[in-house]
Amino acid sequence: MSDKVKIIKPQPISGFPEYLPEIRRVEQLWQDTARRVFERYGFCSIETPSVEAVEVLAAKGVVDKEIYVLSRLQADEDEKTEGRLALHFDQTVPLARYVAQHFNGLAFPFKRYQMQRVWRGDRPQDGRFREFYQYDVDVIAVDNLPLHFDAEMAQVSYELLAELKIAGVRLHISNRKILQGFMAGIGVADAAPIVRIMDKLDKIGAKGVQETLQKSGLVNDSQIEKCLTLAEIQAADAGEFQQKISVLKIDNEILSEGISELSFVMDYLKDLPSGAVLADMSIARGLDYYTGTVYEGRLINDPGFGSVIAGGRYDDLASSYINKNLPGVGISLGMTRLFSKLLKDGKLPALAPSPTQVLVALPNEEMRAAAQAIAQQLRARGINTEVYHAPQKFDRQLTYANKKQIPFVWFPDSGQVKNMATGEQVAADAASWQAY
Amino acid sequence: MSDKVKIIKPQPISGFPEYLPEIRRVEQLWQDTARRVFERYGFCSIETPSVEAVEVLAAKGVVDKEIYVLSRLQADEDEKTEGRLALHFDQTVPLARYVAQHFNGLAFPFKRYQMQRVWRGDRPQDGRFREFYQYDVDVIAVDNLPLHFDAEMAQVSYELLAELKIAGVRLHISNRKILQGFMAGIGVADAAPIVRIMDKLDKIGAKGVQETLQKSGLVNDSQIEKCLTLAEIQAADAGEFQQKISVLKIDNEILSEGISELSFVMDYLKDLPSGAVLADMSIARGLDYYTGTVYEGRLINDPGFGSVIAGGRYDDLASSYINKNLPGVGISLGMTRLFSKLLKDGKLPALAPSPTQVLVALPNEEMRAAAQAIAQQLRARGINTEVYHAPQKFDRQLTYANKKQIPFVWFPDSGQVKNMATGEQVAADAASWQAY
Numbered sequence: 092m093s094d095k096v097k098i099i100k101p102q103p104i105s106g107f108p109e110y111l112p113e114i115r116r117v118e119q120l121w122q123d124t125a126r127r128v129f130e131r132y133g134f135c136s137i138e139t140p141s142v143e144a145v146e147v148l149a150a151k152g153v154v155d156k157e158i159y160v161l162s163r164l165q166a167d168e169d170e171k172t173e174g175r176l177a178l179h180f181d182q183t184v185p186l187a188r189y190v191a192q193h194f195n196g197l198a199f200p201f202k203r204y205q206m207q208r209v210w211r212g213d214r215p216q217d218g219r220f221r222e223f224y225q226y227d228v229d230v231i232a233v234d235n236l237p238l239h240f241d242a243e244m245a246q247v248s249y250e251l252l253a254e255l256k257i258a259g260v261r262l263h264i265s266n267r268k269i270l271q272g273f274m275a276g277i278g279v280a281d282a283a284p285i286v287r288i289m290d291k292l293d294k295i296g297a298k299g300v301q302e303t304l305q306k307s308g309l310v311n312d313s314q315i316e317k318c319l320t321l322a323e324i325q326a327a328d329a330g331e332f333q334q335k336i337s338v339l340k341i342d343n344e345i346l347s348e349g350i351s352e353l354s355f356v357m358d359y360l361k362d363l364p365s366g367a368v369l370a371d372m373s374i375a376r377g378l379d380y381y382t383g384t385v386y387e388g389r390l391i392n393d394p395g396f397g398s399v400i401a402g403g404r405y406d407d408l409a410s411s412y413i414n415k416n417l418p419g420v421g422i423s424l425g426m427t428r429l430f431s432k433l434l435k436d437g438k439l440p441a442l443a444p445s446p447t448q449v450l451v452a453l454p455n456e457e458m459r460a461a462a463q464a465i466a467q468q469l470r471a472r473g474i475n476t477e478v479y480h481a482p483q484k485f486d487r488q489l490t491y492a493n494k495k496q497i498p499f500v501w502f503p504d505s506g507q508v509k510n511m512a513t514g515e516q517v518a519a520d521a522a523s524w525q526a527y
Numbered sequence: 528m529s530d531k532v533k534i535i536k537p538q539p540i541s542g543f544p545e546y547l548p549e550i551r552r553v554e555q556l557w558q559d560t561a562r563r564v565f566e567r568y569g570f571c572s573i574e575t576p577s578v579e580a581v582e583v584l585a586a587k588g589v590v591d592k593e594i595y596v597l598s599r600l601q602a603d604e605d606e607k608t609e610g611r612l613a614l615h616f617d618q619t620v621p622l623a624r625y626v627a628q629h630f631n632g633l634a635f636p637f638k639r640y641q642m643q644r645v646w647r648g649d650r651p652q653d654g655r656f657r658e659f660y661q662y663d664v665d666v667i668a669v670d671n672l673p674l675h676f677d678a679e680m681a682q683v684s685y686e687l688l689a690e691l692k693i694a695g696v697r698l699h700i701s702n703r704k705i706l707q708g709f710m711a712g713i714g715v716a717d718a719a720p721i722v723r724i725m726d727k728l729d730k731i732g733a734k735g736v737q738e739t740l741q742k743s744g745l746v747n748d749s750q751i752e753k754c755l756t757l758a759e760i761q762a763a764d765a766g767e768f769q770q771k772i773s774v775l776k777i778d779n780e781i782l783s784e785g786i787s788e789l790s791f792v793m794d795y796l797k798d799l800p801s802g803a804v805l806a807d808m809s810i811a812r813g814l815d816y817y818t819g820t821v822y823e824g825r826l827i828n829d830p831g832f833g834s835v836i837a838g839g840r841y842d843d844l845a846s847s848y849i850n851k852n853l854p855g856v857g858i859s860l861g862m863t864r865l866f867s868k869l870l871k872d873g874k875l876p877a878l879a880p881s882p883t884q885v886l887v888a889l890p891n892e893e894m895r896a897a898a899q900a901i902a903q904q905l906r907a908r909g910i911n912t913e914v915y916h917a918p919q920k921f922d923r924q925l926t927y928a929n930k931k932q933i934p935f936v937w938f939p940d941s942g943q944v945k946n947m948a949t950g951e952q953v954a955a956d957a958a959s960w961q962a963y
């Protein structure tokens with residue numbers, strides 16, 4: 092043991108999550124499940140570099156985001172010949188850049204998923220994640236993208252949550268054209284500031300929205316009343332939605348288009364279990380960016396937690412990078428946020444800290460070769476196997492198996508295998524034995 | 528199409544690889560295969576944050592590495608209250624920090640694999656990868672780590688390459704104690720500078736090593752001759768190795784220990800195909816760090832390419848972070864480097880750019896619901912399925928299937944499915960149809 096070296100006791104870094112092996116295995120399960128669901132719908136995987144040129148990140152006017160810029164610890168003069176690089180803060184800007192850069196190598200509609208880490212340069216004091224996984228699914232078309240894909244996004248999102256056995260997340264859906272047309276219909280010229288206030292309905296409540304709108308001086312009392320009536324419309328299906336929104340009696344072409352689109356999406360999703368999706372007129376999500384369907388996934392029992400899924404349709408993915416009309420629709424699942432919440436609430440499945448299925452015990456050093464031979468036979472048959480590392484007392488070897496939650500222990504001296512859950516011990520042959 | 532926005536044509540960033548979907552799928556295949564092989568031996572997955580505190584990275588005296596330091600684009604005063612963060616440049620320092628930090632939550636021997644991106648802040652002009660995947664496998668014990676694990680590392684490495692069908696990589700193995708004992712045995716007091724020169728044998732040849740040693744003035748001609756004789760010893764198995772090294776007739780206890788350890792490892796690996804591993808006395812690898820077995824994987828047909836696998840045994844993983852004696856042994860596979868080389872040489876398997884197995888054609892808009900129903904039936908049975916997005920001519924739909932290399936096209940109007948490879952078209956039922 093070296094005691095010459097000064098010991099630096101490592102501390103967790105705020106906002107950069109790290110898990111023990113048993114939790115990491117649940118994270119792997121999530122990633123595997125997401126991949127399976129996304130590929131079932133024909134989405135292909137891409138990965139982009141962790142960095143983009145700062146000018147690329149800034150092209151969409153997102154310089155106000157907190158981004159991490161890289162600098163070489165030993166930078167020198169030639170550094171200045173290259174533009175600055177920064178860690179990406181989402182997977183949408185990288186997707187836009189990717190599609191523009193590789194346009195001729197891709198088949199459209201381009202269906203891709205992307206499950207990478209993203210970074211937000213928040214202040215450590217703020218306690219937010221500064222590094223986290225997002226699972227993004229998008230489809231990008233040239234010129235025209237059928238509305239069916241808007242429904243498919245909700246379907247994929249629902250199936251992923253169902254396969255992960257995550258209850259308690261509901262996908263709220265609206266359509267930007269409804270808000271836009273509605274505002275025009277009630278005589279509001281500049282919808283953006285009004286919508287930003289209405290978007291806070293789930294956080295500050297109807298009274299809060301009403302007061303904020305009054306203070307803004309942008310709308311009169313009659314308009315405020317109409318806005319609140321609209322924002323409070325929620326419907327479980329297309330029929331209920333159309334009935335509720337028709338009561339407003341506002342005539343506007345864009346509004347009608349939005350109603351028709353949202354009705355289509357809700358109708359398409361009619362076979363999902365009740366409560367999985369909800370038409371919700373209070374959902375706005377980044378007025379400047381989305382142009383049609385918008386999604387927001389929220390925890391049913393903890394609406395104040397904020398969104399765990401976000402997305403929508405955009406007319407124009409990559410116009411900053413290429414002279415093509417590329418409409419798209421996509422969702423982004425904030426998996427680290429959701430994972431961390433379920434972990435904290437004790438709602439993740441309990442997995443063993445090790446993938447090992449069989450521990451071959453080591454009775455004495457002379458039997459090492461026999462133990463290894465059994466292990467190799469089991470491995471060749473796809474069974475994850477370890478040989479215990481030293482000829483210690485069996486009690487100690489069983490304690491190790493228990494600590495790692497290894498389900499079976501093989502005794503090469505007696506030729507028996509012990510089921511650690513039941514205690515049952517039977518004769519076994521490595522050439523034919525089945526773990527389950 | 529927006530033409531108000533200035534178009535910034537995206538450029539690849541030197542050293543940050545990015546692949547088209549068909550290449551990314553091969554990368555996924557590599558990751559899946561590595562995970563399967565590692566887990567078969569009982570290694571568990573961990574991931575660590577992309578960053579470490581600069582003081583943690585610097586604790587092992589590695590400040591001369593080119594590291595990327597992060598800074599927030601909108602940093603403010605409170606920034607100074609937190610230490611600087613930098614992207615990790617390998618997975619060994621993070622492993623040491625992880626083991627020290629989570630010591631009480633882990634079972635030892637701790638077998639872990641880690642497949643993450645790492646970063647090196649090289650100058651862009653140097654054309655090296657600045658972001659790349661490494662696959663690391665290590666086992667860490669408390670106090671004692673049996674030598675069998677040194678052999679297991681080579682076994683795991685061989686199996687991974689075999690399952691990836693990568694021929695042409697050979698694992699060269701030596702033991703640091705051989706060089707150390709040998710140098711003492713021939714009367715060289717400070718072995719380090721001599722070993723650094725000998726380590727260049729594969730790059731500058733025997734003559735180059737001889738001349739460099741002569742110029743150094745650290746060793747006399749007789750010592751140089753002995754060094755070269757040692758460095759040129761290569762052996763395919765334990766017997767050949769012992770025979771060749773006994774010729775040197777140098778008596779030193781540490782040398783004998785190294786010979787015995789390497790013989791043990793080579794003997795353990797005797798069932799591997801001939802040429803998979805090679806005892807090679809020219810392998811030194813970081814004299815200051817490794818203390819026993821050392822590994823280096825090289826391309827048989829391109830030795831000048833350098834190592835694609837590197838690793839060895841270390842007595843003392845984490846003494847900078849915890850007051851425990853934690854010996855370990857591990858290998859690191861430079862997967863992006865190897866992947867990129869095989870890609871360039873046209874030696875990667877050709878995969879389709881999409882995971883889609885069936886494209887359901889769309890004869891007309893009226894049949895959309897029927898097409899979707901077939902797709903949902905196939906998906907429920909685990910078959911990756913897309914519905915063509917628009918009711919275009921079948922020729923165009925088949926062109927899309929060909930471009931994405933989708934193996935089957937389903938025609939919902941005729942109830943037939945076409946095998947795109949054979950052209951065969953047969954009646955099919957989505958409830959029972961098998962893709963292969």
